[in-house]
Amino acid sequence: MITSQTLATGGIWMNLGGTQLLLDPGPGCIVRATEKNLDAENLSAIILSHRHLDHSSDMNIMVEAMTRSGHNQHGVLFLPPDALAPEPVVFSYLRNYVDRVVVLEEGGEYSVDGVNFTTPVRHIHKPVTYGIVFRTPRHTFSYIADTRYFDDLCKHYGGELLIINTLFLKPRPESDDPLLPTEHLGIPDAEKIIRELKPKIAIITHFGMRMWQAKPWKVAEGLTEKTGIRVIAARDGMQFDLAELGNTG
Secondary structure, X not given: OOOOOOOOOOOEEEEEOOEEEEEOOOOOHHHHXXXXXXXXXXXXXXXXXXXXXXXXXXXXXXXXXXXXXXXXXXXXXXXXXXXXXXXXXXXXXXXXXXXXXXXXXOOEEEEEOOXXXXXXXXXXXXXXXXXXXXXOOOOEXXXXXXXXXXXXXXXXXXXXXXXXXXXXOOOOOOOOOOOOOOOOEEHHHHHHHHHHHOOOEEEEEOOOHHHHXXXXXXXXXXXXXXXXXXXXXXXXXOOOOXXXXXXXX
């Protein structure tokens, strides 16, 4: 997906009660944001779940855009520890453009401009990887980042909305081959998570090419039928209003 851009890889832009956050700015983030008239100077923070290129490649340009090349110093960067060394994701000089750089940790609790979030558990993924539970005055929702499924995964997440990175149609067996991306969720994993956590709505995203060929919107329809919970397949430029969570049964 990165090289073909069959689907965009720019990340997730959130506006939570007026606080704007950017999550996992991957390849093309600056282009997609500009096309959508999203002003990076309005961002309060950029959050990185892990250092892989498809999640982090536009970190530096988005810091430049957020701070107007350092002329408007503000904002916070939330990063796993291995995003700072030995091969840093964010250039050292850019770290002076923001107010703070915060290193994420397992069980960490964080706050920025009225939005609280936690990184409850380290995922099974080769770089240090965290999913995130966001809490606003009105809603709780979870972003389950890249990981292999594990038994205690569900107990760390919850809320009315789940956003689940679902790369595969079927989970792949474990392998030590670095060229085989086995540490990702498949559709059966997503079904188990949705059944156990029972959100009002679930969004599946981060599709591999085989998922795309299977038509993710059809896959989502199947999950909805199996679980009884509305499942949406993310699409480029999709907007989701948290007010929809109040309109579900």
